[in-house]
Amino acid sequence: MNTNCIVAQSGGPTSAINASLAGVIKAINDSDMYDTVYGSLHGVTGVLNDDFINLTDICKSSDDFLICLSCSPAMFLGSCRYKLPDHEKDNSDYKRIFNTFEKLNIGAFFYIGGNDSMDTAAKLTAYAKIIGSDVRIVGIPKTIDNDLICTDHTPGFGSAAKYIATSILEMAHDTFIYELQSVTIAEIMGRDAGWLTAASALARNKYNDTPQLIYLPEVAFSFENFLRDVREKLRNSNNILIAVSEGIRDKSGEYISCSKSSRDIFGHSQLSGVGKTLEQLIKNEIGIKCRSVELNILQRCASHISSKTDINEAFNLGYSAVKHSEAGNTGFMASICRDSTTPYVAHVEYVDVAEVANKVKSVPRNWISPAGNDVSDELVEYIRPLIQGETETSFENGLPRYTNISHLISHSA
């Protein structure tokens, strides 16, 4: 007997997470084993609250829904930051989820997200085993941070990297127009890993050597060394552009930022102000023109400049994950394995989702310069294939045409 599926999205937005959703839907549409695919709104909380939309019906009513969805930012299904409790302490959520699975005749649950979402998938897999449920639990990775283990890289990273490198190149053009000496600081996302900040180095070309300095969270940050680095670069260049991760910390592990008070429910510190802190430092200590630019949330949602490689891989991971579940597999995450960088070749693999949860992949120390103020050529060449290609954003009345998300907006009223 055929079964139905549920798909959900969780964590922070990326430009590619809807492409994975489109891949999941397409594979289920193509499947002989699965019938209807339900979208759970706001991650796993939609399953807990019986809050679904019928994605099979939406596909039937719109010819280009999946194409438009693949190129739309953030989560079509909404997100959540809900963490399942340990089932040994409180199994009420688990009971409700598996009751809903039974009620809707669910054969597979697909969860697209980062390592917090993989934690949920791992917990559901373990619980399914205990109760003898044959619902397949599948993780599909996404995070702009690129910090998941067991995958060469994560969907969403390539598009964010393309946005960052493009923005740094454009800021370089903006920076070099004045004869006045100046420093520009670009603050880039990445709480624990410097992959996104490293992507700034892709902006370098035959005429542009910015960013001349790059600081990642993997190396302890020192104000003294920073000022020494800036002073040294100012000897040879009038205009310095510096890329700095929001997550840089001093040698005692304290974040270099103005405000570090609040924490979100996963215990992550809410960061802001690294760029402004360093801007003020340079103004005070060196006394020259300095500005800081926080790339902020646009680096994760600027779908108009997505990487085609990234979007295609995200779609393919979603599609492949469904196919792999059809063969009876559960408790896995679809991951990307790189076969070759030049030319770039990769294939999909499947890893134990419990291996991925709650771990972080940092930039290896040998991919960072000995002084901790730049990245290696190997790191740049690792990222470069991931930003290749442009998606064909369709425009309507001067603006990108994205998928209608009124179901999220009316839900939130």
Place this chain on the structure above:
Amino acid sequence: MNTNCIVAQSGGPTSAINASLAGVIKAINDSDMYDTVYGSLHGVTGVLNDDFINLTDICKSSDDFLICLSCSPAMFLGSCRYKLPDHEKDNSDYKRIFNTFEKLNIGAFFYIGGNDSMDTAAKLTAYAKIIGSDVRIVGIPKTIDNDLICTDHTPGFGSAAKYIATSILEMAHDTFIYELQSVTIAEIMGRDAGWLTAASALARNKYNDTPQLIYLPEVAFSFENFLRDVREKLRNSNNILIAVSEGIRDKSGEYISCSKSSRDIFGHSQLSGVGKTLEQLIKNEIGIKCRSVELNILQRCASHISSKTDINEAFNLGYSAVKHSEAGNTGFMASICRDSTTPYVAHVEYVDVAEVANKVKSVPRNWISPAGNDVSDELVEYIRPLIQGETETSFENGLPRYTNISHLISHSA
């Protein structure tokens, strides 16, 4: 006897100022009256310092130079913020400039910039008249701020407006994914005029009503009214997005920003922190999740999302300005006159450059809602034609291919 030309760029960057430069160069290449076109580096200071590049030669050596130039951000020739002194007090700059004009057999000087640059053009025109020089002095407008008078709008504004509306739409997608109540504040450029901030309203579509609140510098800002507006909007929407101009002031004329200490050499206040100020206010007074996003310099240099209408108009203004000077005219600025909004039709006119200098065109009060927290449909329809069309950015290795600006970088060492 044929003469040569000098062209220069000044003020702040836009995505369209190089398209006007390309238009000037193309018209001179096509001219029977003008021979070589020299680019003065760093605005009028290049003329003072004999710092030129030969643009005619560069065109000859590269087939697609003008095409690539038209789509490249900021100033190919660099910029300056140099203000000419009153010639009655000190005419040394003027003597040097007109000596250089004579030495290089200059028939026309084209200055592409905002109202500070039009001040320079007006002063040179007046001085030329006094000394009986027949060098034609021509202003070509640009400014993302759209605050020049005597023109329907300014080149650069449409591209910045397109970037802003696109970014607001993408931020809306990023905003509506969570069920948690939140406020997002977008801080947009515009020191004295709210045109750019008003462009955020173009992001509204059939599913998106953000930004729900818009504050321009033309209306005195009140913290009390602001908090009342936000609280009222939160009654109907979970997620509020607010567009606010960097230049908003209270009724006594004080900027609403954290730091307002330094001033640039034209006496403009250096602004920062309006968004952060309001973010903190909402956190303190309403106590919900709030974030602020400063669109910062990317709104003026993100050429990868330029408006084709804007780029074409900018090119056309540069081209037309050269043609008009060939007919013996001087002391004018090429300007855009709108014939019709639906369909959008405009033509080039020529106005006295002295009329334009040092004046500011604000958003009319009747194009702002009575409560001062939104813009009118008329204002939206005024802007809409200016963001239409996409330029065909060419990409190389995953990034936009922009004009090589190594002449600016080596100059600044």
